Amino acid sequence: MTEWITNPPPWPGGARCAVAVTFDIDTDSLIHLEHRDRAPDLVATTSWLRYDEVAVPRILDLYRRLEIRQSFFYPAWCMENYPELVEAILKDGHEIGHHGYIHENYNQLPADEQEAFFVRAIETIERMTGAKPRGFRAPVYNFSRATAGLLAKYGFLYDSSLMTDDVPHMVDTDGGSFVEIPGHWPMDDWPQYVHAPDFGYQMTVRSPEDACAVYRSEFEVAYEAGGLWMGVWHPWVSARPARLKAIEAMLLDFRARGDVWFPTLEEIATHMRKIEADGSYIPRRIRLPYYRQPIDPSFLPRKP
Numbered sequence: 001m002t003e004w005i006t007n008p009p010p011w012p013g014g015a016r017c018a019v020a021v022t023f024d025i026d027t028d029s030l031i032h033l034e035h036r037d038r039a040p041d042l043v044a045t046t047s048w049l050r051y052d053e054v055a056v057p058r059i060l061d062l063y064r065r066l067e068i069r070q071s072f073f074y075p076a077w078c079m080e081n082y083p084e085l086v087e088a089i090l091k092d093g094h095e096i097g098h099h100g101y102i103h104e105n106y107n108q109l110p111a112d113e114q115e116a117f118f119v120r121a122i123e124t125i126e127r128m129t130g131a132k133p134r135g136f137r138a139p140v141y142n143f144s145r146a147t148a149g150l151l152a153k154y155g156f157l158y159d160s161s162l163m164t165d166d167v168p169h170m171v172d173t174d175g176g177s178f179v180e181i182p183g184h185w186p187m188d189d190w191p192q193y194v195h196a197p198d199f200g201y202q203m204t205v206r207s208p209e210d211a212c213a214v215y216r217s218e219f220e221v222a223y224e225a226g227g228l229w230m231g232v233w234h235p236w237v238s239a240r241p242a243r244l245k246a247i248e249a250m251l252l253d254f255r256a257r258g259d260v261w262f263p264t265l266e267e268i269a270t271h272m273r274k275i276e277a278d279g280s281y282i283p284r285r286i287r288l289p290y291y292r293q294p295i296d297p298s299f300l301p302r303k304p
Contacts, residue, residue, distance in 0.1 A: 008226030
């Protein structure tokens with residue numbers, strides 16, 4: 001394999017690379033978080049966020065056709081308000097991971113409030129699924145200096161919030177360690193499709209062919225080098241018919257290679273722990289947080 005990736009893990013069954021399709025089901029948590037007082041009047045905006053009620057069943061149909069199980073990240077408030085979608089996901093054997101309580105921004109909250117929302121989400125997920133979540137993805141990737149410690153404290157197997165590497169690796173922090181399953185912005189669907197003036201996000205909307213050209217280019221390098229390909233998508237964004245049709249064609253092409261693994265993120269993290277424990281692979285390790293305090297102001301120019 002070409003050494004674009006210098007330390008690819010050995011994937012199960014001799015697979016050349018791992019492919020994970022993940023969806024964050026944020027629904028209308030966003031509008032209540034950002035525009036609580038105005039939310040009742042933002043009906044059009046709420047309507048496209050609530051397209052998840054159409055989109056999630058469509059995604060589950062696709063997964064049944066492909067015969068794969070995948071991972072969803074779900075704000076717990078959304079789970080409480082759309083329990084029928086939770087039941088459908090669980091019925092098909094998919095994973096539900098922690099995605100905050102109401103899509104709160106962890107790096108904008110004091111530490112005690114971060115923990116309160118973090119625990120509230122864990123309790124909700126356990127009550128609704130029968131099990132504590134094993135994985136976490138910070139809403140909008142807003143991982144704070146306290147987040148790694150919370151993941152260790154509450155026994156999480158993995159995180160999928162950071163953009164640290166091209167393959168999974170280990171994170172050490174006070175109180176323990178966990179597997180990081182990293183993503184990156186080119187594999188997120190917001191830059192490709194989202195035009196949302198109420199959230200200050202106005203991208204030029206690309207065609208499904210253009211978006212999938214980005215995703216396919218990332219796959220080709222992952223396949224060549226033994227890496228991880230992971231979509232970070234949202235039902236109301238990527239499960240419109242033309243977009244999901246293009247995704248299905250793309251995933252069928254990936255599967256046709258014959259040596260691509262389609263795991264949940266929990267399965268990836270479990271595999272990483274296994275190959276580390278048996279000595280067949282030495283993963284990269286980082287320690288978090290990177291900084292506990294702002295750097296000394298003497299290193300910076302004075303502000304005008």
